[in-house]
Amino acid sequence: MPMTDKPTPVRRALVSVSDKSGIVDFARALADGGAEILSTGGTARTLREAGLAVVDVAAVTGSPEMLDGRVKTLHPNVHGGLLADRSKPEHIAALSEHGIPEIDLLVINLYPFEDTLRRGAAFPECIENIDIGGPAMIRAAAKNHGSVTVLVDPADYAGVLEEVGAGGVSAGTRQRLAAKAFSRTAAYDAAISRWFSEETGEAEPTFIAFGGTLAEQLRYGENPHQRAGFYRSAESRPGPARPGVATARQVQGKALSYNNINDTDAAFELVAEFDPGDSAAVAIIKHANPCGVAVGDSLREAYEKALVCDPVSAFGGIVALNRTLDAEAAEKIVEIFTEVIVAPAASPEAIEIVAARKNLRLLVTDGLPDPAAPGLMVRSVAGGLLVQSRDNGRLGAADLRVVTRRAPSEQEMRDLLFAWRVAKHVKSNAIVYARNGATAGIGAGQMSRVDSARIAAHKSAEAAKAAGADRPLAEGAVVASDAFFPFADGLLAAAEAGATAVIQPGGSMRDDEVIAAADEKGLAMVLTGMRHFRH
Structure with a gap:
């Protein structure tokens, strides 16, 4: 909880922002209320050009900005003003002894690392857009939220101004904004750490973090009693974000x-x-x-x-x-x-x-995601996270191995590759019948592969009835299995349904039995050497 429940007035604010939207009006309102404005670099210049009186942070620290701006706020005269606990007389005495001004409000957003990465900047430019002083000040102010208000999002300007005008920022608001500030620096560091790990080729780093920005608070999750939010994740690779539901315009x-x-x-x-x-x-x-x-x-x-x-x-x-x-x-x-x-x-x-x-x-969405692009997939488990690379495996006809006496016809090969691409996106155990570039029956998520084959065949028969066809859609179709047939029964179920050709990974101890069953039924079979489990 905050160190004090009293609203805190704003007599002095430190303003240093990369995103300058709304900052002039916000700073002017603070100044009109009697607050002194401290600032740095480009922010100070923007405020002065708008006619506002600004005190350079260099005048507070007694040190000029140096090292191309890398060092400007990393100084006791800044962090002392942010970290002093106003409820402790000894802290106030230390500020007075060393001539350090109290800072009541920190308004800051960080160097645009994520945007720099998104536009495909080179490694040195990405490095230069890693903010050091900003996160340090944010964390200092957030830790000391009993005395200091920290703002990292322009969306919060109006609410804070309203409270300032009423006499001070409430304890509840300071605490909420501090939580938001810690979340912001965590997401920022997560983007940097993931990018750096990928740049160095570290596939499974010792520590891993994921960050995101709330896109929408959802009414509920999978079920009405579950809470949920939709977050846009920070990209960890140069270039635009992956097109999809998170980037789409509704x-x-x-x-x-x-x-x-x-x-x-x-x-x-x-x-x-x-x-x-x-x-x-x-x-x-x-x-x-x-x-x-x-x-x-x-x-x-x-x-x-x-x-x-x-x-x-x-x-x-x-x-x-x-x-x-x-x-x-x-x-x-x-x-x-x-x-x-x-x-x-x-x-x-x-x-x-x-x-x-x-x-x-x-x-x-303004584009299609690249199915061959690398990326990470994350799933929570009790007490941990499962992290894996995206299933971006793709195959062409040249990658397949014919193992039966009969090879697939050209049309069968086209349909086999089509069915294989679909099976990659069906929950395991997955069986997909396809004919003439269309699915003819899909069996998904069964504990037994033979059950998936039978369900897919049943669905194909039901679909045929609905379409007024005189035979199940699976008759004359090809079939794809996302993983190998452990026994010949799944293959025989597909043959009974009328399949003429099969695509599957292979690798079972009973591959020879399965291949023999395919030959006996006159089926063509190709092996991929790759499976597509999707649990």
């Missing part, structure tokens, strides 16, 4: 829920597996699993093909596109209830069509 629709965000991310990452220059692609997601994926010459064609796979589950789903949403696709998508549409862009005509469904969210 064109319309009600606020996204926790589950919407999770499913939208899954959908967009899946659809990004397909190069928009090669074909249009659509993924329909429900509960983080695809219920239909397809490629085609147009988005409308791809959507119609994807919808056939499981039209029942598609109701209330997430639709992701790898190209600009056009009017023809939009008209078809809005025919059934859809929670979210996410695409790299949307035409004005498509936006107008979607606008007729007020609750339908439309997200525009």
